[in-house]
Amino acid sequence: MDFDYSGKTRDLIARLDAFMDAHVYPAEDARHDFVIDPANLWQEWPGLAALKDAARTAGLWNLFLPHEYGAFSPGLTNLEYAPLAEIMGRVPWSSEVFNCSAPDTGNMEVLAKYGSPAQQAQWLTPLLEGKIRSAYVMTEPQVASSDATNLEMSIVADGDDYVLNGRKWWISNFMHPATTLLLVMGKTDFDAPRHAQHSTIIVPRDTPGITVVRHQRVFGSLNSPGGECELRFDNVRVPKENLILGEGRGFEIAQGRLGPGRIHHCMRSIGQAQRALEIMARRVDSRVAFGKKIADQSSIRQDVAKGFCEVEMARLLTLKAADRMDKVGNKDARDLIAAIKVVAPRMAQEVCDRAIQAHGGMGVSDDTPIAEFFTINRFVRIADGPDEVHMSQLGKQKIREYVAMNEGGPR
Template identity: 75%
Template sequence: MNFEHSDKVRGLIACLEAFMDEHIYPNEQDYYGFVNDPAHLWQEWPKMEALKAEARAQGLWNLFLPCEYGRFSPGLHNLEYAPLAEIMGRVPFASQVFNCSAPDTGNMEVLAKFGSPEQQERWLEPLLNGEIRSAFVMTEPQVASSDATNLQMTILPDGDDYVINGRKWWITGARHPQCQIFLVMGKTLLNNPVHQQHSTILVPRNTPGVSIVRDTTVFGSLHSPFGECELKFDNVRVPRENLILGEGRGFEIAQGRLGPGRIHHCMRSIGQAQRALEIMARRAQNRVAFGKKLSEQGSIRQDIARSYCEIEQARLLTLKAADHMDRYGNKVAKDLIAAIKIVAPQMAQTVVDRAIQIHGGMGVSDDTPLAYFFTTNRYLRIADGPDEVHIAQLGKLKIGEYCANAH
């Protein structure tokens, strides 16, 4: 693997870092002050659209979409996107400015890869233009959805339509004022083998029968303006042409979506860990306790050194996974994708925890981004599959591989 960035990527890194310095870091407190104000619940930050327009004008737009998607893609490989996603991840809301934020990125990849020309025109084009937002509707409250074969929502044919019934929860983005389309996963072929029962269908947000049961908080926050919520689908009727790819193809679609989504989360987690390390070092150098700087304390130096090592290890694993995705495809790279999903959020949580400790009371406040980084990465150890599922699947995969190749 070549560790040197191409001229193209170096140029994008320089442009992106300059954009962050000019437009993102100076607005960080303003953004969180607005979205955390109860008076602005479920409202988008007023400066967002202007920043998106500026990012698009500078060519910093849809950078996540791999070159395999042809005319929809800016032409980057996963490996080339990694340092860019890391830079965006240093400020969690920044990815949206560049139209590179979840869950839209995964949904755009689904529509680019599996969508019909009509579906792409109706929904993909507005998503690529940043005109609308979307949600991926999979997890259910009644079952352990880490095993997606448990999903019980039904998507059943009826004449020219499909009729959808069931409940979903932890649906990120469903509350966003620009969210207009849901990608919904449920059972269609009830008598098929378990991995061939489910389908994925497009449901416009305002379709009759779709309702919000309740908002679900994350560590006490409603996470406005995106929001996680529980949804009810009560005899929701959508036309047959809204089905993506075909009946029983839901698992294929979900796996195609989750691989890139998982590694994108990890890229951003590394950016947050790196920023936490930098904040930690500056705090240690500038804070005096018991007659000497914190940076002169052996335990503090150990925390900083360990954090540097752990970030570098996770970064290299991320780059290796991205490189394998580019060379061999997401399916072949699934072991490395699982490995980095296990490693990166836990690493970031650990590094951020050290930074919080060095900051004392300030570390758990909103005076720094550390508390938000900590809760985000704790949540990521559950999102897109909990650690235990990735560990179990990776262990099973490697046992089979090594036993098959025994000498």
């Protein structure tokens, strides 16, 4: 087992680290001050465009797209991308600088894997070029959407069109000024077998009949410029050629989309936990209380040591899951994907919680990014499926596997 990154990965890590040092970290305060100003609601920070141009010129662009997507991809495996996503995760908004931010990444993978040539030309190409952004419209307020088969939005054929009716919520990125594309999941056949009722369709953002019911706050924040929204679809009409893959393929598309998205979240969580631990170490080494450095307290040293152990364990599980995805595919790696989706954000939340405590009142402020990291990872424990769903499915799978292993007698 080789624990060293390939030469290509080491080169990209060095280049990405250098770019972050030169361009991204120095811009953190300016970007933060802009997006929290109510006068700038739903506007992108003006400095982002120049950073994206610089990243594209530096060859640090669309790094997320797995190697199996041919001409669309820069050729990285999931394992090669993992340490790069970790670096981006250290500044949560920086993924967009490199055109590697959710929900665009998942939508690009859907279009690359399942889209028709015409759909790819119209929508995938501008997404890959960073000219537009997108949203994934799946979750609904009236059903438990962690089971996608519960979704009830209707997608009804009518002549040359499909007509959409229903409500959605927690739609991330809908308010971003560059968002022009929605991938919407709903039912095309209410009487089909459970996993063949749903379809996924492309809906342009400005299609008549889409209404913002409300802007939803996450831990008190509107998360401008992308935001989260509750939406209503009233007789929203789109051409039939906007359907992706075919009727009844929506659940299949959703499963194919969510696997990589889940592990990308985890990669970024590792980066946030690692940075929180580093900030914590610097703080306790410089802060004096009751006559000595906080770093001299045994309990603080134990907190740092625990954080190191936890980050390393989660990083290794993330890399193992990514490697399995590369070797056997997302479906056969679903146990490791589920495991790390539970482990990584919980770990990051705990590491950040201890770092907050070590900072005292400063820890809950915006003077460091740690409080933001904490809230992001609390949210990630629900996004792309809550912990309980992943653990339930993982437990069911492992019980079945372990029982089958012992059918010939005890071992």
